[in-house]
Amino acid sequence: MAHRIAIIAGDGIGTEVMPEGTRALEAAAKRFDIELEFTTFEFGSCDYYLEHGKMLPDDWFEQLKGFDALFYGAVGWPDKVPDHISLWGSLLQFRRRFDQYINLRPCKLMPGIKSPLAGREPGDIDFYVVRENTEGEYSSVGGKMYEGTEREIVIQETVMSRTGVDRVLKYAFELAQTRPRKKLTSATKSNGISITMPYWDERVIEMAKSYPEIAVDKFHIDILTANFVLHPDWFDVVVGSNLFGDILSDLGPACTGTIGIAPSANINPEGNFPSLFEPVHGSAPDIAGKGIANPIGQIWSGAMMLEHLGYKEAGDAIVTAIEEVLSEGNSQVLTRDVGGQGTTESLGKAIADAV
Amino acid sequence: MAHRIAIIAGDGIGTEVMPEGTRALEAAAKRFDIELEFTTFEFGSCDYYLEHGKMLPDDWFEQLKGFDALFYGAVGWPDKVPDHISLWGSLLQFRRRFDQYINLRPCKLMPGIKSPLAGREPGDIDFYVVRENTEGEYSSVGGKMYEGTEREIVIQETVMSRTGVDRVLKYAFELAQTRPRKKLTSATKSNGISITMPYWDERVIEMAKSYPEIAVDKFHIDILTANFVLHPDWFDVVVGSNLFGDILSDLGPACTGTIGIAPSANINPEGNFPSLFEPVHGSAPDIAGKGIANPIGQIWSGAMMLEHLGYKEAGDAIVTAIEEVLSEGNSQVLTRDVGGQGTTESLGKAIADAV
Numbered sequence: 001m002a003h004r005i006a007i008i009a010g011d012g013i014g015t016e017v018m019p020e021g022t023r024a025l026e027a028a029a030k031r032f033d034i035e036l037e038f039t040t041f042e043f044g045s046c047d048y049y050l051e052h053g054k055m056l057p058d059d060w061f062e063q064l065k066g067f068d069a070l071f072y073g074a075v076g077w078p079d080k081v082p083d084h085i086s087l088w089g090s091l092l093q094f095r096r097r098f099d100q101y102i103n104l105r106p107c108k109l110m111p112g113i114k115s116p117l118a119g120r121e122p123g124d125i126d127f128y129v130v131r132e133n134t135e136g137e138y139s140s141v142g143g144k145m146y147e148g149t150e151r152e153i154v155i156q157e158t159v160m161s162r163t164g165v166d167r168v169l170k171y172a173f174e175l176a177q178t179r180p181r182k183k184l185t186s187a188t189k190s191n192g193i194s195i196t197m198p199y200w201d202e203r204v205i206e207m208a209k210s211y212p213e214i215a216v217d218k219f220h221i222d223i224l225t226a227n228f229v230l231h232p233d234w235f236d237v238v239v240g241s242n243l244f245g246d247i248l249s250d251l252g253p254a255c256t257g258t259i260g261i262a263p264s265a266n267i268n269p270e271g272n273f274p275s276l277f278e279p280v281h282g283s284a285p286d287i288a289g290k291g292i293a294n295p296i297g298q299i300w301s302g303a304m305m306l307e308h309l310g311y312k313e314a315g316d317a318i319v320t321a322i323e324e325v326l327s328e329g330n331s332q333v334l335t336r337d338v339g340g341q342g343t344t345e346s347l348g349k350a351i352a353d354a355v
Numbered sequence: 356m357a358h359r360i361a362i363i364a365g366d367g368i369g370t371e372v373m374p375e376g377t378r379a380l381e382a383a384a385k386r387f388d389i390e391l392e393f394t395t396f397e398f399g400s401c402d403y404y405l406e407h408g409k410m411l412p413d414d415w416f417e418q419l420k421g422f423d424a425l426f427y428g429a430v431g432w433p434d435k436v437p438d439h440i441s442l443w444g445s446l447l448q449f450r451r452r453f454d455q456y457i458n459l460r461p462c463k464l465m466p467g468i469k470s471p472l473a474g475r476e477p478g479d480i481d482f483y484v485v486r487e488n489t490e491g492e493y494s495s496v497g498g499k500m501y502e503g504t505e506r507e508i509v510i511q512e513t514v515m516s517r518t519g520v521d522r523v524l525k526y527a528f529e530l531a532q533t534r535p536r537k538k539l540t541s542a543t544k545s546n547g548i549s550i551t552m553p554y555w556d557e558r559v560i561e562m563a564k565s566y567p568e569i570a571v572d573k574f575h576i577d578i579l580t581a582n583f584v585l586h587p588d589w590f591d592v593v594v595g596s597n598l599f600g601d602i603l604s605d606l607g608p609a610c611t612g613t614i615g616i617a618p619s620a621n622i623n624p625e626g627n628f629p630s631l632f633e634p635v636h637g638s639a640p641d642i643a644g645k646g647i648a649n650p651i652g653q654i655w656s657g658a659m660m661l662e663h664l665g666y667k668e669a670g671d672a673i674v675t676a677i678e679e680v681l682s683e684g685n686s687q688v689l690t691r692d693v694g695g696q697g698t699t700e701s702l703g704k705a706i707a708d709a710v
């Protein structure tokens with residue numbers, strides 16, 4: 001039976017890297033005899049907003065909920081639509097309504113990619129950031145008072161539920177259990193943020209009781225970001241709230257030099273709604289339209305999607321193809337950001353061929 | 356007339372680095388003919404808490420408010436007192452009650468200090484993080500509901516006031532104006548945190564109108580942390596909310612390799628209450644009592660204090676002395692963290708001598 005994939009390319013370079021994402025998926029599908037059926041949607045982009053006054057049609061939930069997965073490019077174009085409108089009107093809706101409560105991002109030194117950190121080699125850094133993806137600091141609860149006066153105040157609430165915290169912790173502990181080092185690091189700030197963060201810590205201690213074989217530690221977010229730079233080899237699985245996970249899952253790929261090519265998965269582990277796979281990079285208005293964007297983030301996200309659909313071997317084949325093409329270092333093929341003179345298409349084709 | 360300085364050494368290595376901090380201050384005072392009068396207080400430490408059941412005596416505000424500055428070591432010892440109690444009961448009280456609404460931290464590559472970033476030299480990185488220090492994400496407003504049940508939720512409010520936001524922005528713009536590059540970067544997250552952060556952005560735009568000569572940009576906190584690692588040379592003055600500033604002012608010194616030696620100033624710019632000067636590092640229970648802690652953070656904080664009291668030349672002399680001793684690289688003098696076999700005292704004495 002075919003797996004139905006909804007394609008939403010979004011804005012800017014999203015529309016340029018998406019064809020390369022599907023190209024690699026098609027190559028893997030052919031090789032491993034997987035049936036994928038792609039359906040493309042125009043909504044979820046700022047251009048759609050400019051035409052319709054909203055990011056998504058009213059029936060988007062009905063249209064999308066039956067798909068097996070969503071494959072997203074990148075959304076946002078601040079000169080057209082303010083970010084908090086474009087993002088809250090699309091990506092953040094998907095994460096919440098489809099209850100994709102896990103945001104998973106690998107941080108891995110890849111061959112041929114220069115890390116900004118001194119003296120680190122492929123193999124030295126290889127960890128996952130597991131981010132809570134539906135609540136916490138990203139609430140829409142709050143408001144403004146004394147508006148327009150000197151006494152103006154704004155308030156925004158961070159909301160954590162036991163259900164919300166426990167399920168992301170459980171996922172992270174389970175992931176740690178599949179890894180050789182069996183180590184979990186919790187991101188906190190209980191010394192400064194005095195209500196929600198001590199609660200987070202309590203739930204970590206509680207959950208750890210069910211996983212006695214996992215070595216658990218915690219760091220406050222300030223020193224944790226420092227340790228990503230100073231000791232990236234310490235980490236195996238790092239779990240954080242929505243905001244802390246957001247920060248760490250940009251900083252981690254920055255430390256491995258992969259910020260432009262890292263993938264991410266927004267996962268509904270129970271599978272009652274589709275999960276969503278997207279590159280970490282944004283729509284990059286500054287280089288959009290030039291055909292020079294690196295498509296690896298989109299392609300690698302496709303690999304995570306295949307793994308999620310049950311095809312681990314096919315997903316691994318795509319990651320191996322990426323590593324091969326990066327190792328070869330053919331400057332005619334590679335895009336500028338990784339030292340070549342090639343295009344989005346030349347790099348995408350090379351990876352699809354390698355698959 | 357003598358300047359009255361209150362000394363609170365606090366916990367762990369705080370008590371070990373403090374004597375070196377005052378030693379350097381005394382040397383500078385002698386050389387520049389400044390009169391400093393030190394008064395030592397035992398409160399503000401976890402040992403005080405264990406004895407008295409509170410971090411500070413009830414009349415701490417009266418006892419301290421008349422001083423010209425507070426010189427703090429480090430507070431916190433999680434095995435004795437949970438961090439959120441020790442910190443909220445001391446340091447965070449000082450910041451708020453003395454309205455030290457600016458937290459200022461230099462991020463500077465120093466000679467002889469190894470940066471974890473590849474290929475960066477002294478001179479390449481030299482910026483300030485200006486952090487809002489009294490409101491924002493560090494509120495004590497919120498609570499718990501359905502406690503102890505599956506439906507448990509915790510809520511914590513981020514509170515920003517126009518007064519609070521504007522005054523830290525003003526300070527940051529003024530600081531940028533004194534610097535050759537005249538550049539200001541604002542840390543935001545208005546694409547995800549939809550109420551307080553768009554407000555922060557609005558106020559930055561508003562304030563920028565009064566400083567047309569300053570080049571302003573902004574980054575979301577996730578990519579900003581990435582850019583600290585990838586492009587630390589981009590930054591001159593970086594301003595952020597309480598939480599974002601906290602993160603950036605640990606990450607910045609980590610990128611320059613100075614996390615163990617960076618200073619910080621908690622400033623009340625109007626001077627109606629004393630300002631507080633403390634190293635960035637914590638009490639480091641793991642190395643406490645061994646006499647091997649690096650005292651530079653404490654000494655450098657003393658330099659910031661002298662500058663704040665109006666003695667810029669004397670402050671600069673201490674910083675120059677630090678740079679000299681680091682450049683000399685005498686391993687008998689330097690502590691382990693910077694490649695030597697010396698002690699807290701040997702390094703402190705060398706710097707005082709150099710002054």
Ligand SMILES: CC(C)[C@H](C(=O)O)[C@@H](O)C(=O)O
Pocket residue numbers: 191192222442601
């Ligand atoms: C100890 C902690 C409460 C404090 C803070 O977060 O403000 C510290 O990290 C700092 O930066 O001074």
Ligand SMILES: CC(C)[C@H](C(=O)O)[C@@H](O)C(=O)O
Pocket residue numbers: 087246546547577
């Ligand atoms: C675009 C933004 C709202 C989003 C987030 O903060 O979640 C992005 O940074 C991400 O990590 O997917």
